[in-house]
Amino acid sequence: MSTVITAGNATNGLSLSADNTGSFEFKTGAGAGTSALTISSAQVVTFAAAPTGAGMLTSGTSVASTSGTSIDFTGIPSWVKRITVMFNGVSTNGTSAPRIRIGNSGGVVTSGYLGSCLGNAGAVVSNVSFTAGFDINDGATAATTRIGAFILTLIDASNNWVISGTQGQGNTNAASFIGGSVNAGGTLDRVRITTVNGTDTFDAGSINILYE
């Protein structure tokens, strides 16, 4: 047993029962309530469901990158300090490089990106700088499939974000490495994955984000 706090609901009022075990149990929901959170006498916290909110690692909703020219993740909370953009077998129908952009409530930022991306395909190495988005220099073809993760971190209170990440290709011996930064122009609330030309269409794979 524990000291149990049960939320009031339609059938029962708030209840509090105490014992001498030094542990807590919080119950919510209908009727007698269901245990949602326990704190043991050894200070171990156990959740019945995945916590959400500031500091918690939260998954977005995975999107099949099988159509359209861009994929947006919106409604990202204002407290987020790190976002991981994940590619799993992402492909397009063309030769335009993938592009990651971030934005605020006013829209997606389309300029001011700083940095470059190293593309390494066998013995061929190239560095390509970018300004209009975090462009992933991967020698894109319609056959290119992309697996990787790109980590965006908030460096200061002025909405400056830094990117670092790596991508491998599933169809050939190649990899890409990126570093850069951009100012989100306000509190970041969205991430867009598109292509440099903006017209190539996604035709395979999936994309998701983690934020925390």
Added chain:
Amino acid sequence: MTMGLKANADGSGAIQVGGSDAITITSGLVVSMNGGVGGLVSGTAVASTSGTSIDFTSIPSWVKRITVMMNGVSTNGTSQVQIQLGSGSFTTSGYTGAVNNGGGTNTNNSGGFQVTASISASDLIYGAAYIVNINSNNWVCNGTSVNGNVRLFAGSIALSGTLDRIRITTVNGTDTFDAGSINILYE
């Protein structure tokens, strides 16, 4: 001392804890933390516009991962930028690993985690280093950065005690920072 529980029974089947609802437990059993609660903590961004080193100290003992972020960082010379860790004082030797210049050339540096290659005074550095505790007081670093071209780096260091500080400096220790900003996240 205050009572941190809002004991208002409204029939919703939910619980709120803390004067500003710091913790909410919904009737669906989901626990939500409100502002500032949780493991990912920002340091204070430092303008890397002067001095030969930038230190982040008083890092808590429970930290297992640190992200060092660089935004347009520059120095006035050609000495490579490196990261050093410490416990009570900074560790200046014993680092293993290398930085790759993006073209297949690797450079080893035992005095710190080197995060740049072939740097010049006009280069601006963008990127991040991820430093994680692998066991005991052993830490592993990896990351990508840009100074001119993309650089890749990885390494490890065994500290003599619990990590409590990080320094960003140059290999020669005398080149001066003259642009950009640096910050850390820890968790």
